[in-house]
Amino acid sequence: MSFFQNTCKPKGIGGKIMVNMMNSGHSSMAEWGFTHIEIAENNICLDIGCGGGANVKKLLEKSPHGKVTGIDYSEISVEKSQKINKAEISNKRCKILQGNVMELPFGNETFDVITAFETIYFWPDISGAFKQIYRVLKNTGTFMICNESNGENPKEEKWTKMIQGMKIYNSEQVKKSLEDAGFTDIKIHKNKKGWLCVVCKKIKM
Template sequence: MSFFENTRKPVGFGGKIMVAMMNFGHSAMAGWGLSFLRPAPDAMVLDCGCGGGANIKTLLKLCPNGKVQGIDYSAVSVEKTRKVNAGAIAAGRCTVQQASVAELPFEAERFDVVTAFETVYFWPELAQNFREVYRVLKPGGIFFICNEANGETTKDDRWTQIINGMTIYTDTALKEYLEKAGFCQIQSHKNKKGWLCVTAQK
């Protein structure tokens, strides 16, 4: 397995390096994307594919009276996220568990916001996975997707060749999948770096 495969599912020592790199390397993109999200101070938030846990830390600050839960199917990611957010976990404001977006371990209509940073590239069945996100969102809830690649540049092709199982979606493709899952009021934002942010409402 190449080192870059750890972007999909971090494992072992290479995975630990990767999640640390994720926290640092994705911070500017995440900050840009979050400028398009306005969660309520008491929002219940789920971060799917929580990686190294830095985005959960930011979301906890954005929702000072709320709670943030995280899932990732990588044990390495779960361990790192728990360390990064140990204070919030101890305070009862955060939980992190190993799980897959294909079958979210939550009851219906639980969350105000579901976020997905740099992760939908690797979701196995996008249509079904989006339906799962839709299921756990409250009516009027927001699904927030933030990607470093928007599927419109030549460098995107290079990444899909390096990383097995990676698919980079355009905003148009994501919109189609979101609409099929039942989402409405879909908005997309792009910048000159090729970053993409999409928000959709239940």
């Protein structure tokens, strides 16, 4: 397995190095993403594909009277996330679970805010995944996707050849799949670095 395959599902020593790199390397993008959503101090939040747990930690800071769950299908990522959020796990404000976005182990309408940073590339079926997210998100809840690649730069396709199972989506593809899952009020944000942030709502009449 190539080292970069660890971006998909970190394993072994290479995986441990990768999750550390993710925590530092993606921090600027994550901060940019967070500027596009509002998080209340008592929100119940979920970070899907939580990787090294840095964004779980940020969500805990932004919702000091709320709770945050992180989920990832990599054992290495779960271990790292649990380590850096150990204090809030002890305080019963945080849980880190190993699981799959295609079968989220949560009840209907559990979360106020759901985030997905640098992870939808690796989901086998984003339409099916978005339906799962719609199910576990509360009515009027917010879902945010944040990617370093917006699908508009042909040079980035080299990563899909290097990393098995990776697919880069453009904003229109993401928007269509979100609409098909039932999401509304979809807002698309891009910047000069080629980053993409998509924020949407679940609003049932």
